[in-house]
Amino acid sequence: MKIIRAKDYYDMSRKAANIISAQVIMKPNCVLGLATGGTPVGTYKQLIDWYNKGDVDFSEVTTVNLDEYRGLPRENEQSYWSFMHENFFNHVNIDPARINLPDGTNMDAEAECKRYDEVIHNVGGIDLQLLGIGHDGHIGFNEPGSAFELGTHCVDLTDETIEANKRFFDKKEDVPRQAYTMGIKTIMQARKVLMVANGVGKAEIIKKAFFGPVTPEVPASILQMHPDFILVGDAEALSLI
Numbered sequence: 001m002k003i004i005r006a007k008d009y010y011d012m013s014r015k016a017a018n019i020i021s022a023q024v025i026m027k028p029n030c031v032l033g034l035a036t037g038g039t040p041v042g043t044y045k046q047l048i049d050w051y052n053k054g055d056v057d058f059s060e061v062t063t064v065n066l067d068e069y070r071g072l073p074r075e076n077e078q079s080y081w082s083f084m085h086e087n088f089f090n091h092v093n094i095d096p097a098r099i100n101l102p103d104g105t106n107m108d109a110e111a112e113c114k115r116y117d118e119v120i121h122n123v124g125g126i127d128l129q130l131l132g133i134g135h136d137g138h139i140g141f142n143e144p145g146s147a148f149e150l151g152t153h154c155v156d157l158t159d160e161t162i163e164a165n166k167r168f169f170d171k172k173e174d175v176p177r178q179a180y181t182m183g184i185k186t187i188m189q190a191r192k193v194l195m196v197a198n199g200v201g202k203a204e205i206i207k208k209a210f211f212g213p214v215t216p217e218v219p220a221s222i223l224q225m226h227p228d229f230i231l232v233g234d235a236e237a238l239s240l241i
């Protein structure tokens, strides 16, 4: 585990974007595992900026996103498909055919999870997986208590996650109750894992996840066992370690 201390959100975003660009420069046809949420938005902004300056080229990159709400069509502005297009894909030269997310409209959970695992397998696995962390230690939608050995699966969102995500919806009732998520097994199989964390609100969970016991009660804690795990945090998120 490598911990990189950044000054603030902007510095965290630049450092994370540097690691991702290095990956793309070293292996132009790499597979990037991507995340939604507030934390990586600055990282995407920085990558877009470097793309516009001609410093990084995404034309051969394949992406696989961590998760998608079950039941939301792509076109819904709260879908993760929309989020990723708005915050990243629409602004770089990524080939739309190489963009992959779970299909929230496939209500056959078993079939959709199987399909998504095959997609990840068929692209050769993930070279670099970008992650945020939930206040309860979730990664993707793997909530506390999730088995470490799962591939893509359908989850019921916890109240805490519904509460945290309602800021993106008109009202709490509109937040979907289920999601498809890459499992921890898949995340752990990524060749490199890069987590971004910022703000004092994440300080407690960062300490628990990376300086406490490895336990399914804190899903991110398994990353202590990953051979190439990098945490880039700002001063506030890393203030308790």
Ligand code: F6R
Pocket: 034, 035, 036, 037, 038, 039, 040, 066, 067, 131, 132, 133, 134, 138, 139, 140, 141
């Ligand atoms: C996003 C995801 C989630 C978020 C986590 C942190 O695809 O799977 O695990 O990374 O909820 O979210 P933010 O960054 O909004 O604090």
